[in-house]
Amino acid sequence: MDGAGLFSARRGPILLAAMPMLALLLLPILGLFFGVTPNEVLEGSRHPLFGSALGLSARTSVVSLAIIFIAGTPLAWWLAVAPSKQTRAVEIVVDLPIILPPAVVGIALLQAFGRGGILGDQFAALGIQLPFTTSAVVLAQVVVAAPFYIQSAAAAFRRVDPDILIVARTLGQSPFSAFIHVAIPVAMPGLIGGAALAWARALGEFGATLLFAGNLAGETQTAPLAIYMALESDVRAAVALALVLAGAAAILLFVFRSLPFAWRQGNRP
Amino acid sequence: LLIIVLASGCKAKGAEPVETIQVYAASSLRDAFVDLKDDFEAVYPGAKVALIFAGSHILRHQIERGARAHIFASADMSHVQRLADRGLAGEGRIFATGELVVITPLDNPAGIDRFEDLVRAKRLVIASDVVPLGAYTRTLLSRSAEKLGASFEPHILSAVVSEEINARLVRAKVELGEADAAIVYRTDALSSARVRVVEIPAKMNVRARLSITTILGEEKRLWSDTWISFVGGPLGHKILARHGFVVE
Numbered sequence: 001m002d003g004a005g006l007f008s009a010r011r012g013p014i015l016l017a018a019m020p021m022l023a024l025l026l027l028p029i030l031g032l033f034f035g036v037t038p039n040e041v042l043e044g045s046r047h048p049l050f051g052s053a054l055g056l057s058a059r060t061s062v063v064s065l066a067i068i069f070i071a072g073t074p075l076a077w078w079l080a081v082a083p084s085k086q087t088r089a090v091e092i093v094v095d096l097p098i099i100l101p102p103a104v105v106g107i108a109l110l111q112a113f114g115r116g117g118i119l120g121d122q123f124a125a126l127g128i129q130l131p132f133t134t135s136a137v138v139l140a141q142v143v144v145a146a147p148f149y150i151q152s153a154a155a156a157f158r159r160v161d162p163d164i165l166i167v168a169r170t171l172g173q174s175p176f177s178a179f180i181h182v183a184i185p186v187a188m189p190g191l192i193g194g195a196a197l198a199w200a201r202a203l204g205e206f207g208a209t210l211l212f213a214g215n216l217a218g219e220t221q222t223a224p225l226a227i228y229m230a231l232e233s234d235v236r237a238a239v240a241l242a243l244v245l246a247g248a249a250a251i252l253l254f255v256f257r258s259l260p261f262a263w264r265q266g267n268r269p
Numbered sequence: 270l271l272i273i274v275l276a277s278g279c280k281a282k283g284a285e286p287v288e289t290i291q292v293y294a295a296s297s298l299r300d301a302f303v304d305l306k307d308d309f310e311a312v313y314p315g316a317k318v319a320l321i322f323a324g325s326h327i328l329r330h331q332i333e334r335g336a337r338a339h340i341f342a343s344a345d346m347s348h349v350q351r352l353a354d355r356g357l358a359g360e361g362r363i364f365a366t367g368e369l370v371v372i373t374p375l376d377n378p379a380g381i382d383r384f385e386d387l388v389r390a391k392r393l394v395i396a397s398d399v400v401p402l403g404a405y406t407r408t409l410l411s412r413s414a415e416k417l418g419a420s421f422e423p424h425i426l427s428a429v430v431s432e433e434i435n436a437r438l439v440r441a442k443v444e445l446g447e448a449d450a451a452i453v454y455r456t457d458a459l460s461s462a463r464v465r466v467v468e469i470p471a472k473m474n475v476r477a478r479l480s481i482t483t484i485l486g487e488e489k490r491l492w493s494d495t496w497i498s499f500v501g502g503p504l505g506h507k508i509l510a511r512h513g514f515v516v517e
Contacts, residue, residue, distance in 0.1 A: 107445070116446035131447045132392065132430035210438070214431025215397065228434060232326045232399035 029246070036239050044240020052218045053226035054245065060134065060222060061202040064141035068149050068198050071142075073191070076150045077179065080157030098147045105144055106211025113139070114212075136213035137220050141202035149191075149198035156190020157183060189260030196256035203249055289317040290492045291337055293328040295344035297367065297402075297436050298479070300460045301512040302342070308508065309499050316492045324400055324435050332357060332484060339493045342481040342500075345401035349480045361480035364501050365514040367454045368474050369402075369409055371467040372443050379449035384469045385417060390428050390449040394442040397432040402439070405475045406452045413473045440464065456513040479514070 036044075044050065075094070079087050097105055111117045113130045123130065130136045160183050168178040184191070206224040213220040215229070223245050230238035294302050299322050306318040321328070321338070329348040332338050333355070341358060343349045349361030373381050379389045387393070396403035410422045430448070433439045436457045442448040444463040454477060458466045481500060483493045499505050506516040 110445050110447060114445060114447050210434070211441070214394070214442070215433060216429070216431055220431070229397055229399055231330075232324065232397070232434070235330060 032239055032243055032246070036236055036243065040236050041240045041243050044237050045244045047226075047230065047237055047241060049217060049221070049226045049230065050223070050241050050244070053221050053223045054248075056134070056137070056218070056221065057203055057223040057245075060137045060141060061199055064138050064145060064202045065195060065199045067138070067142050068146045068202075069191075069195060072146050072150045072198075073153060073184075076153035077157050077183065079150070079154040080160075094147050094150050096147075097144050102144055102205065102207025103211055106140060106208035109136075109140060109143065109208060109212040131212060132214045132216070132220060134213075134219060137209055137222060140208040140212045141205045144205055144208050145198040145202040148201050149194040152194025152197060153187065153191050156187035156194070159190070160186045188263050192256065192259045192263065196253055199256070200249060200253060203245075287315055287317055288490055288492055289319055290339040290490045290496060291319045291321060292340040292342065292496065293321045293323075293332065293336070293338040293484075294340075294342040295325045295328070295401075295479070296322050297344055297454050297456055298322070298342055301456065301509050301514065304508045304512070305500060305505060308504055309496060312499075312504075313492065313495065316495070318492075318496065326400065338484045339490045340481065340496055341484055342479065343401075344477060344479060345404075346478055346480045347401075349482050352484070353482065357486060358482045358484050361482040362497075362501075363478045364481045364497075364505075365479045365509045365516050367456055367477040367479060367514055369405060369452055369469055369477075370455045370458050371450055371452055371469060372440065372458050372461075372464040373450045373467060374443055374446045374448075375463060375465055376446075377465060378446075381450050381467055384413075384467060384473070386467075387450060388421065388424050388428075390425075392430045392447070392449045393425065393428040394431045394433060394439050394448040394451040395429055396436060396439050396452075397434055400435060401477060402436050402452075402454065403432065405477050409452070409469065409473060409475045412475070416470070416473060454513070459513040476515070 079091060079094070100108070110131060113119055113123065113136075115124065115129075115131070130139065164186070165178050165182055168182045169175070173181065204224055205222070206228065209220065209222060210225060215221050215225050217226075221229070223241070227238050227241045227245065230241055292302065292306075299320075302320055302322075306320055309318055310316055323331075325343040325345065325348045328336075328338070328341060329343070329352060332341060332352060341349060341352065342364075343361070344367075346361060346363070349358060352358035353360055371381065371384060371387060373379065379386075379391060381387060381389055395406045398404055398407055410425055414422050428449075431442065433442070436453050439451045439453050440457050440461060443451045444461060450467075455466075458464055481497055483497065500509075509516050
């Protein structure tokens with residue numbers, strides 16, 4: 001069943017064809033590294049803006065990921081099991097935040113939840129103010145990142161064999177219980193992969209945050225915003241900050257991506 | 270398609286060579302420069318003007334990294350000076366100045382009618398101090414201490430809910446009704462129908478000095494100098510004044 005073995009004779013040409021894309025992705029990152037000295041990176045990581053911005057990014061992106069997981073999983077499941085006639089339109093709605101420029105998503109969020117927005121009066125009556133708050137940062141991240149998780153989770157759920165769910169039901173499990181104890185564990189590698197993608201997108205979120213949450217150190221200034229601000233005054237500091245962020249994200253993504261393998265190993269009979 | 274390509278090829282050979290100049294200009298100059306370009310190209314049929322707008326610092330950075338700019342118009346003197354110091358640009362000259370104003374949403378939720386009323390704003394948006402507008406805004410606020418008391422500046426700064434990256438983002442927060450007030454260039458206020466202008470007393474107000482220069486190194490364009498004199502000439506001044514800039 002080893003696919004790599006089947007194609008091993010052809011791997012050379014495939015690798016050759018894959019190189020241009022890989023180089024295109026890798027070269028800009030290398031460019032960042034060559035632009036600064038290790039000392040500057042160290043200095044950049046001590047930049048006054050950076051500590052609070054990185055902390056805020058870590059906190060908000062984790063909260064966003066939790067919301068995406070809790071609220072996105074049922075939607076992904078529905079997309080996977082409902083008839084495609086019903087899901088087709090919903091899938092487009094789910095995809096839209098990926099297609100729209102993030103700044104437009106930011107404006108859209110203001111039009112929905114801002115003072116002059118659709119829910120503006122209701123929120124004002126409740127004394128809730130979202131724009132310019134840390135909650136706005138989270139909301140922006142959830143909206144732009146959730147589609148990545150939902151699509152990946154729905155694809156994973158579609159691969160769950162309906163027969164094992166039927167077996168679970170005949171063994172007396174409720175539909176909810178079958179979903180929790182059978183569908184989710186089976187789809188887990190796909191869910192984790194989607195979560196990694198969504199988390200990465202939330203961490204890098206810039207445009208929607210800038211419009212919807214604004215930019216204030218300690219409140220709404222996440223790492224990407226701090227990097228952009230630093231870019232205005234000191235390009236090298238900005239690059240150093242970006243490298244620290246990229247390094248942290250790369251390590252976390254690596255751990256995240258290794259989880260599905262660990263999951264499979266752990267669940268092997 | 271082939272016919273079009275051939276036809277345009279013949280046209281380019283037959284007619285007088287059309288030369289394009291790349292003008293890199295600060296975001297706050299957008300509306301004025303779009304008008305200037307139209308008039309310039311009408312007066313000089315052989316000239317084509319390509320306008321590139323962004324924050325002054327971004328433009329400077331792009332030029333430092335080899336962007337093919339012929340002209341650089343910056344919202345302050347420092348970016349032009351930094352390019353000139355590195356031998357990338359000629360000496361800059363000030364071609365216009367810009368004043369600051371307070372803007373509020375049309376319904377003016379905080380009831381701000383005079384500059385002093387700014388203390389009533391609960392949600393104030395200003396520009397970040399890393400961009401020229403933000404630096405001018407802070408100069409204005411510290412200057413106002415003499416007239417309006419020492420507590421004015423800290424009070425105002427405590428109401429700031431966001432420090433934006435450019436003037437248009439500052440204005441957008443007021444246009445969308447999210448901010449009670451903001452401080453922007455007069456030009457930004459004039460080009461929007463969705464904001465109200467509250468004047469800042471001339472004694473406190475700050476003048477932004479807009480500076481223009483030619484970029485060296487890039488192949489010399491005949492139209493570059495013409496563009497700079499056009500911007501500083503009577504027609505240029507008329508257009509700049511119409512957009513809220515102060516010209517001498």
